[in-house]
Amino acid sequence: MSRAVIALGANLGDRGSTLRAASTAIAALPGVRPVASSREVESTAVTLDGPDTTKPRYRNAVVVVETELRPQQLLDALHGIEDAHGRTREVRWGDRTLDLDLVAYDTETVDTATLTVPHPRAAERAFVLAPWLDADPDAVLPGAGPVADLLAALGDDTERVDEPRLFDDPGRPDEPQVRP
Numbered sequence: 599m600s601r602a603v604i605a606l607g608a609n610l611g612d613r614g615s616t617l618r619a620a621s622t623a624i625a626a627l628p629g630v631r632p633v634a635s636s637r638e639v640e641s642t643a644v645t646l647d648g649p650d651t652t653k654p655r656y657r658n659a660v661v662v663v664e665t666e667l668r669p670q671q672l673l674d675a676l677h678g679i680e681d682a683h684g685r686t687r688e689v690r691w692g693d694r695t696l697d698l699d700l701v702a703y704d705t706e707t708v709d710t711a712t713l714t715v716p717h718p719r720a721a722e723r724a725f726v727l728a729p730w731l732d733a734d735p736d737a738v739l740p741g742a743g744p745v746a747d748l749l750a751a752l753g754d755d756t757e758r759v760d761e762p763r764l765f766d767d768p769g770r771p772d773e774p775q776v777r778p
Contacts (some may be wrong), residue, residue, distance in 0.1 A: 599664040601633065602672055603702040603737070605717070605726045606659045606764075609643055610695045613657035614761055616683055620696055621661050621764035623679045629666035630675075635764035636660045636729035639756035643693070644723070653693060658756070659764055660701070660729040669703045673713050676700065701726060705740045716740045721748050728756045733763075 604624060608616045617638060625632040636659050643653035665672055676698040683696040701717040708715040720726045721742045727749040730737050737745040 599631070599666060600704045600706075602663050602665050602669075602700060602704075603730060603734075604661050604663065604676065605697075605699040605701050605720075605730070606661065607656050607697040607699075607725065608695055609654040609656040610693050611684075614638060614759070616696050617657055617659050618764060620679055620683060620698060621659070623682070624661055624663065624676070624698075625765060627665075627667070627672075627675050630672075631664045632661060632765050633664055634662040634733040636732040637763055638759040638761050639725060639729055640759055641725035641756045644725075656725060657759065658725040658729055660726065660733045661764055662733050669700060669706065669708050669715055670710070670713055672703070673700050699726075701730070702740055707740070716742070722752065724749060724752055724754045724756050727752065728754050 606617050606620055621635060624630060638657050638659045641656045641658055642649045642651055643656055645653065667675065680696045680698055699717055700713065700715055701720050703715050706715060716739055720739055727745050731745045731749055735746070739745055739748060742748060
């Protein structure tokens with residue numbers, strides 16, 4: 599089994615419900631076992647031209663899973679979940695009902711026409727780092743360093759949403775938990 603980190607985001611529709619439904623679908627994938635999840639955060643939309651406060655705000659989260667799937671197989675399964683939630687790919691970095699990014703896969707490096715792991719911009723995005731750190735306080739972005747250090751250097755401009763984690767985390771029994 600390999601450990602994979604998946605970032606979830608949405609800025610259209612019922613964002614929180616979409617993230618919870620997507621985390622349920624990820625956990626139900628054959629060969630995938632949920633390990634940890636973050637609380638949800640909100641962030642300003644980022645476009646090709648940079649942050650855009652005129653766009654709907656994003657709801658973001660991270661799930662950590664163990665999987666038997668190889669990176670491209672996992673990405674293909676994530677794209678299927680996006681498609682099931684009405685994701686379209688007309689505008690690069692445009693508004694979306696659901697975005698699922700494979701951020702890291704063990705310490706592997708993958709660079710193909712369809713997949714780059716670790717995610718090439720993860721270290722630049724508080725909306726990935728903050729929920730990842732929430733899900734896994736000891737997280738390390740391969741090739742970049744501890745997520746806590748990366749987030750401290752970048753600054754956290756996200757806002758925590760008052761929702762439970764996306765799925766139970768047995769390592770945090772003192773916090774309210776829900777199972778999707």
